[in-house]
Amino acid sequence: MHFLSDTLHSYIKQHSEEEPKLLKELTRETHLKVIQPRMITGHFQGRVLSLLSKITAPKTILEIGTYTGYSAICLAEGLQxxxxLHTIDVNEELYNMQRTYFDKSGFGKQITQHLGDAVTIIPEIDATFDLVFIDAEKTQYDAYFEAVIKKCRxxxxILSDNVLWSGKVIEPLQKSDKATEVLLKYNKKLKEDPRVETVLLxxxxxxxxCRVL
Structure with missing residues (x-):
């Protein structure tokens, strides 16, 4: 489902902050070399993440779902x-590509990569998270949220991506569609959870x- 026309989306980008040159390069390489390049965060959302990070000025960021590293670099722009920044992913094939761009960005020494299951890794990270970005396996969103909120102040x-799931959240639910089923429950939970105040953008x-109370 396309929520905005291509023309309106183009207008929005034209009236938002410019996409950094390095991230344009990363987008191009992702489309040339990586499966499902549409998963990359992209210009507009990337600038949103960057600005939110700059507003919160986090000391410690956690990202669940690194992909090729675009969103991590955007989030790192607001780091103290x-x-x-700790970023977790299960795909070891993208590890070197991520590291190359992290180092080019100037944030390389501040970004720690983790390979494996986020639910297992999160408790092992010795830090309190000021900003969290959840963008990995959708059926695990609730488990990710419960793992991170214990380590937040x-x-x-806490940011959660893809919560509209191409509009499937307002369509008749298919029995075989576990991801949409989980996201429906997750969205409802965040709205009702007394530990956070929530806005779905x-x-x-x-x-x-979500802001932790």
Whole structure:
């Protein structure tokens, strides 16, 4: 489902911050070399993530779902000088590509890559998270959320991507569609969870912003 026309989307990009040259290069390489390049965060949402990070000025960021590293670089733009970003992914084939662009970005020393299951890795990270970005296996969203909220403080921000799931959340649910079923429950939970205050933003494929109380 296309929420906005191509013309309107183009207008939005034209009136938002420019996409950094390095991220344009990363987008091009992702489309040339990586399966499912549409998964990359992209210009507009990337600038949203960057600005949210700059507003919150986090000391520690956690990202679940690295892909080729685009969103991690956007989030790192708001890190404090001695801040740290931890990013977790299961695809070891993308590890070197991520590292190449992290180092080119100037944030390389502040970004730590983790390979494996996020639910297992998160408790092992010795940090309190000021900003979290969840963008990995949709059927695990609830498990990710429960793992991270235990390591957040009051005022921490948790972002969840793809929560509109190409509009499937408002279509008749197919019995075989586990991802949509999980996201429907997840969206309802975030709205009702007394531990957070929540706004679902119609940005790209849906981005939920939660502030920990």
């Amino acid at each position: 000088k001695k801040g740290q 009051s005022g921490s921000v 119609p940005i790209r494929d849906g981005l939920t912003l």
